[in-house]
Amino acid sequence: MTTGHIPITSSELSTLWIIYQKKTMMVRVIEFFLSNNQDAEAIEILQTFHEGESNFVNELRNIFTQEGAAVPIGFTENDVNLNAPKLFDDIFEVMYLRMMMKVASGLHALHISMSYRKDIMDLYKRFSAFAEDTCEKTTQFLLSKGVLPKSPVVTLPNHVEFAEKKNYRSGFKITGHRRSLNTVEVAYLYQAIESNVDGMKLMTGFAQVAKKKDIRDYFFRGKELSKTIITKSSEILLDSDINPPSTPAGRVTDSTVSTFSDKLMMYNTSLLNTFGFGSNAIGTTFSLRKDLPLKMIPIAKDVFDFANDGGDLMIEHGLLEEPPQMEDRTQLSKGQSK
Structure with missing residues (x-):
């Protein structure tokens, strides 16, 4: 023991x-x-x-x-x-x-x-x-407060069904009937839109108060990326006659006075990038319509590139605190230390 x-x-x-x-x-x-x-x-x-x-x-x-x-x-x-x-x-x-x-x-x-x-x-x-x-x-x-839109109510199933034809996964039909989204797909699309509506407003505020120009430009780029994700996800919902979530609430003021340090805002953005990238991956994994992952994969790449550029920007400005390091055995064996 x-x-x-x-x-x-x-x-x-x-x-x-x-x-x-x-x-x-x-x-x-x-x-x-x-x-x-x-x-x-x-x-x-x-x-x-x-x-x-x-x-x-x-x-x-x-x-x-x-x-x-x-x-x-x-x-x-x-x-x-x-x-x-x-x-x-x-x-x-x-x-x-x-x-x-x-x-x-x-x-x-x-x-x-x-x-x-x-x-x-x-x-x-x-x-x-x-x-x-x-x-x-x-x-x-x-x-x-009436400012949080819920995902749509759906008619509850009265029996269980199994997919019998491969076209259940098809999303490419130019003519004929394309199956509507299932509730799992709708749930993750709603999550993506809701998160990016909040993220868009956050990036707008950060862009207004950041001190360094390249960091302000980075937040503006993040705002535009959120808008793209909202637009593409909304189009998928509308294609199945589902209204995308929207709310007029949550306003950014016109303040341009430095509120948070660039370090804090960049770290907050990095954290949300990681969350967004993971959510996108999970949503893609659970989608059973082949066209949806193809539409979301380019977005995932854009999020990855945005996050990667953010990391470089933090290092460039000395804003990235290093996590604890493992021992460098090669250096130790040579009698050297960091």
């Missing part, structure tokens, strides 16, 4: 490092939202999240210290200007939090499967529960 301290593994260290970056970023963003939000119910949701996320950051910091590892820098008070004018309206601030809780839920589910120590697995369980609870609160808030 193993006794004493169980060393942390490389995968556990890496996931804790990733989550520390994300949570310190979220603390700063929500801190700014709380400085100017006027909706009492929204403030309560944001305040509860900020307190819980701040406590998690302290727990993570303690783990790094106890393990003898350097505490990451992450994001600090230097990455947010609390005196800047409001950048997004009250509704969008809650939309943003909901969007980020989708990302968090996916990360925590993955990271618990990459952990071995019970205390770290328990930590991710609490992270997941907190993210899911916040997602529920933000969803119900937006529904109560």
